Amino acid sequence: MWRLRSPYSLSIPINPAYVKDSHLCSSPLNNTFSPVLLFQFEGKTSFGMSVFNLSNAIMGSGILGLAFGMANTGVVLFVVLLCCIAVMSAYSIHLLLKSAGVVGIRAYEQLGNRAFGQPGKMLAACVITIHNIGAMSTYLYIVKSELPLVIQAFLGKQVITGEWFLNGNYLIIIVSALVIFPLALMRHLGYLGYTSGFSLTCMMFFLLSVIYKKFNIPCPLPGHNTTAPNSTSHVNVTCEAQPFTVNSETAYTIPILAFAFVCHPEVLPIYTELRKRMQCVANVSILAMFVMYLLTAIFGYLTFYTAVEAELLHTYSKVDSLDILILCVRLAVLVAVTLTVPVVLFPIRKALLQIFFPDKPFHWVRHITIALSLIISVDLLVICVPSIKDIFGVIGATSAPSLIFILPAIFYIRIVPEEQESLKSRPKIQVQGSDV
Numbered sequence: 001m002w003r004l005r006s007p008y009s010l011s012i013p014i015n016p017a018y019v020k021d022s023h024l025c026s027s028p029l030n031n032t033f034s035p036v037l038l039f040q041f042e043g044k045t046s047f048g049m050s051v052f053n054l055s056n057a058i059m060g061s062g063i064l065g066l067a068f069g070m071a072n073t074g075v076v077l078f079v080v081l082l083c084c085i086a087v088m089s090a091y092s093i094h095l096l097l098k099s100a101g102v103v104g105i106r107a108y109e110q111l112g113n114r115a116f117g118q119p120g121k122m123l124a125a126c127v128i129t130i131h132n133i134g135a136m137s138t139y140l141y142i143v144k145s146e147l148p149l150v151i152q153a154f155l156g157k158q159v160i161t162g163e164w165f166l167n168g169n170y171l172i173i174i175v176s177a178l179v180i181f182p183l184a185l186m187r188h189l190g191y192l193g194y195t196s197g198f199s200l201t202c203m204m205f206f207l208l209s210v211i212y213k214k215f216n217i218p219c220p221l222p223g224h225n226t227t228a229p230n231s232t233s234h235v236n237v238t239c240e241a242q243p244f245t246v247n248s249e250t251a252y253t254i255p256i257l258a259f260a261f262v263c264h265p266e267v268l269p270i271y272t273e274l275r276k277r278m279q280c281v282a283n284v285s286i287l288a289m290f291v292m293y294l295l296t297a298i299f300g301y302l303t304f305y306t307a308v309e310a311e312l313l314h315t316y317s318k319v320d321s322l323d324i325l326i327l328c329v330r331l332a333v334l335v336a337v338t339l340t341v342p343v344v345l346f347p348i349r350k351a352l353l354q355i356f357f358p359d360k361p362f363h364w365v366r367h368i369t370i371a372l373s374l375i376i377s378v379d380l381l382v383i384c385v386p387s388i389k390d391i392f393g394v395i396g397a398t399s400a401p402s403l404i405f406i407l408p409a410i411f412y413i414r415i416v417p418e419e420q421e422s423l424k425s426r427p428k429i430q431v432q433g434s435d436v
Contacts, residue, residue, distance in 0.1 A: 045273040047281065053270050054263060054285040056200050059292075061138040061337070062260030063203060065392050066293055067300025068310045069253035074244040078297060081257055086290045089261040092408040093282040096267055099408070099415040106268040109351075112407070115414035125351040127402045128265050132348045133378060134395030139337040139344070140382045141391060143175055144168035145314050146330045153327045169383045175338060176375050183342040184371040187362070199340060202332040206313070207296050209329050214299045217319050221307060239305060252310075252389050255396025260293060261286070264403050265347075310389035345374055 045053070070078040100106055103114050112124030148166045152159075160166045219239035267282065274281065300312045309315040313333065316326045349370045357366065385391060 045270075047274065047278075050270055050274050050281045051284050051288070052197075052200070054266065054281055055288055056197065057263040057266035057270070058261060058285060058289045059200055059203055060135060060260060060262070061142060061388075062256055062392065062396075063206075063293060063296055064142070064312050065252075065256040065310055065389060066260065066297035067304070067308045067312045067315075068249075068389065069256045070297040070301040071304075071306050071308045072245055072247055072249040073253045074242045075298070075301070076243040077245070078253065079294065081253060082290065082294060082297075085254070085257045085261055086286050089263075089404055090283055090286045092404050093264065093267050093286075094279055095408040095412040096264060097271060097279060097282075099411045100268050100271075102415055102417070106272045108265040108268065108403075108407075111411045111415065115411045122355060124407060125354060127399050127407065129348050129351045131262060131395060131399035131403060132344050133374070134259075134391055134399060136341055136344050136348075136374075136378045137381050137385070137391045137395075138388060139341050140172050140176070140378055141385065141388045142311070142313075142337050143334060144172045144382055145311055145388070146334055147171045147175070149314070149317055149321060150327065150330050150334065153322050156322065158321060172379055172382060176379055179338055180341050180345075181371065181375055183339070184345050184375065185368060186342070187367070199336040202329075202336045203292070205332055206329050207292060209325055210296055210299045210303070210312070212325070213316065214303045217303050219303075219305065221304070221318055241302060241305070249389075252393050252396075255394075255400065256389070256392045257396070258400040258404060259392050259396035261289070262400050262403050264408065310387050310392070345371060348374060 073081065096108075096111070099111055099115075103111075105111050105114055108128065109121050109124035112120035112122075114120075116123070145168060148160055148168050148171060151166055151171075157166075164170055263285075271281065296312070300308060300315075304315050304318075307315070307318070313326075313330065316323065320326075349367070352370055353360070353366070360366070
């Protein structure tokens with residue numbers, strides 16, 4: 001996100017009237033896509049706006065870890081992995097759309113219900129909840145990491161000297177109590193939904209800044225700022241890009257990439273809003289994010305090489321903690337992630353209400369208790385986690401592959417009837433192979 005999770009993905013009204021839809025874009029991903037059944041829903045969203053919305057859903061904090069991934073795999077291996085994850089993500093969206101079209105469902109967890117009954121619905125809701133908690137954790141970790149540097153810059157300090165108001169652990173508690181918790185108490189999102197567009201704008205600003213700084217930061221890094229927070233004693237003196245690299249951090253790369261491409265719970269609502277529904281929306285959105293991710297990784301890596309940190313933006317504090325451009329980027333990112341946290345919290349709360357209180361009417365005590373419990377739990381998690389790469393690693397290795405690869409494949413196998421495609425048909429054999 002910023003992977004901005006749709007707050008409506010867990011409770012979308014279903015129209016039982018279906019319509020055949022043959023507006024499918026010809027591409028390698030849908031050459032077996034026959035006309036399928038979807039909602040008789042008068043979509044009003046243009047192709048361009050749908051691409052923008054889905055790009056917002058894909059874009060997340062994972063972009064900050066891509067340069068770190070390239071530094072620990074090498075340029076060639078990273079590009080290969082990025083291509084594979086992007087293609088598999090687009091293909092799994094194709095499977096979701098076809099499964100949804102067969103049964104006329106436009107909510108991810110409802111596909112689980114259709115495939116496996118109530119256990120399937122609960123499984124999908126739990127996976128989405130775990131993933132969104134991970135997304136919340138990455139956002140708050142960014143607050144913990146970047147807000148002290150912003151305050152430090154405003155105070156004109158070259159280094160953090162230990163004051164409590166420069167301690168990230170205290171700051172996330174303060175931000176959670178004064179900003180996030182009050183916003184999380186709202187019953188409806190209202191204008192918070194517009195943080196989606198603001199977040200994507202912030203990321204474009206971030207990318208342009210990364211490209212610009214590549215040509216303004218010397219290599220090797222100057223040694224005068226090695227006392228900056230979280231700086232390492234290692235300075236790359238060769239300044240040479242490696243095509244292939246294998247080390248103890250290489251294993252984090254695939255989870256980071258998987259985390260960066262999760263958008264699948266938002267695909268179906270966006271798809272049904274289209275005037276003409278087509279796989280091209282997913283293909284164009286993923287291609288756009290692929291280019292943006294690749295540029296961020298390449299220019300971030302070529303700026304710092306092996307000195308790059310798991311959170312790219314934080315690495316710039318090694319050069320000049322008072323840099324005005326980076327300060328502006330930090331401020332924009334902090335505002336975006338702070339406003340995004342309550343938006344991400346909404347579908348988590350809806351999922352928990354469906355799991356534990358499925359038939360209960362709205363009650364303020366439950367509403368407040370769930371929000372408070374989630375915020376406290378995530379704050380404690382972020383305080384205890386030493387690096388954002390650990391969050392990327394855990395979520396990217398568990399819930400992200402489930403949402404991208406595993407669940408769409410098994411939904412497709414279970415939902416598409418054998419009369420239409422048998423288990424021995426080429427499409428289902430491909431699905432089973434990709435799932436393995």
